[in-house]
Amino acid sequence: MQSHRLQQTLAGSFHVAGYGYWSGIPVTVTLSPAAVNTGICFRRSDLLGCPSIQATAEHRHETQLRTRLTSSDCSFDMIEHIMSALHAAQIDNCIVDCSAQEMPGLDGSSLRFALGIDQVGVVSQSATVADVRITTPIRIGTDEQWIMALPHVDQQLDSGLTCEYRLDFGPQSVIPKGDYCIAVNHTAYMQEVAPARTFITHHEAEILQSQGLAKHVTHRDLLVFGSQGPVGNTLRFADECARHKLLDLIGDLALSGVQIHGRVIACRSGHVLNGRMALELRKLAFSKAFTQEKYQFAKVA
Numbered sequence: 001m002q003s004h005r006l007q008q009t010l011a012g013s014f015h016v017a018g019y020g021y022w023s024g025i026p027v028t029v030t031l032s033p034a035a036v037n038t039g040i041c042f043r044r045s046d047l048l049g050c051p052s053i054q055a056t057a058e059h060r061h062e063t064q065l066r067t068r069l070t071s072s073d074c075s076f077d078m079i080e081h082i083m084s085a086l087h088a089a090q091i092d093n094c095i096v097d098c099s100a101q102e103m104p105g106l107d108g109s110s111l112r113f114a115l116g117i118d119q120v121g122v123v124s125q126s127a128t129v130a131d132v133r134i135t136t137p138i139r140i141g142t143d144e145q146w147i148m149a150l151p152h153v154d155q156q157l158d159s160g161l162t163c164e165y166r167l168d169f170g171p172q173s174v175i176p177k178g179d180y181c182i183a184v185n186h187t188a189y190m191q192e193v194a195p196a197r198t199f200i201t202h203h204e205a206e207i208l209q210s211q212g213l214a215k216h217v218t219h220r221d222l223l224v225f226g227s228q229g230p231v232g233n234t235l236r237f238a239d240e241c242a243r244h245k246l247l248d249l250i251g252d253l254a255l256s257g258v259q260i261h262g263r264v265i266a267c268r269s270g271h272v273l274n275g276r277m278a279l280e281l282r283k284l285a286f287s288k289a290f291t292q293e294k295y296q297f298a299k300v301a
């Protein structure tokens with residue numbers, strides 16, 4: 001059986017600035033090192049008292065098209081791309097200070113966050129990480145849209161998280177069909193997943209903008225698909241959409257707050273199903289009687 005790895009945090013801080021996709025509000029986020037057992041904590045530096053929320057599945061608010069954390073005194077929107085880059089790099093403890101509710105949309109990918117982690121580096125800490133090893137299958141969803149967690153084929157040899165996303169919106173969809181699978185680690189993630197941008201159909205974009213949302217977003221800021229492919233933009237990968245859904249899946253599974261050992265396969269799932277799986281894995285991890293230590297998460301000051 002694989003021994004627990006040590007917890008990790010960033011070796012330094014970095015800033016990322018941009019605009020929220022939905023709100024259009026300028027925002028700067030600062031990712032900084034944090035003590036053992038802090039977890040990933042988002043903190044509103046623009047609000048009185050700087051309220052914070054730990055990024056775990058029980059704090060996820062059920063929202064379509066993005067992942068939101070909510071408490072009684074603050075919210076954080078579109079956290080999934082930051083969470084994805086942190087989880088792929090096995091960062092367990094980090095403070096994310098935010099100057100507004102919605103995270104920067106940037107180019108629609110998590111590349112800027114992954115590059116920031118690369119630039120400041122990662123350090124090991126003095127405590128082991130909480131983890132969950134999937135030994136029996138867990139399936140959530142319907143026949144058409146589902147997510148499944150499975151044991152590794154060889155449980156003695158395999159550890160860590162392998163993720164697969166199956167994207168297929170049917171023959172009439174303008175979004176190209178694709179499958180993508182990755183054994184999640186920072187190097188592979190940087191090359192294969194982090195540059196993959198979010199996407200939307202031209203029809204969906206028109207509806208959003210008619211509702212007053214995402215008014216400042218242009219075809220250059222994310223992939224907008226018409227019948228002939230991306231409008232006014234070119235793909236970074238032929239299967240960029242499937243890769244982006246995998247990016248989102250990794251970010252949502254990070255809400256488990258633990259190191260996952262097993263395979264997760266998602267078929268047409270979105271943030272809601274992904275988040276429910278994260279909650280199941282979190283419950284599974286913490287229902288076990290840990291013999292080595294209790295994982296009490298510290299409150300961020």
Ligand SMILES: [Zn+2]
Nearest residue numbers: 080198244248
């Ligand atoms: Zn996304």
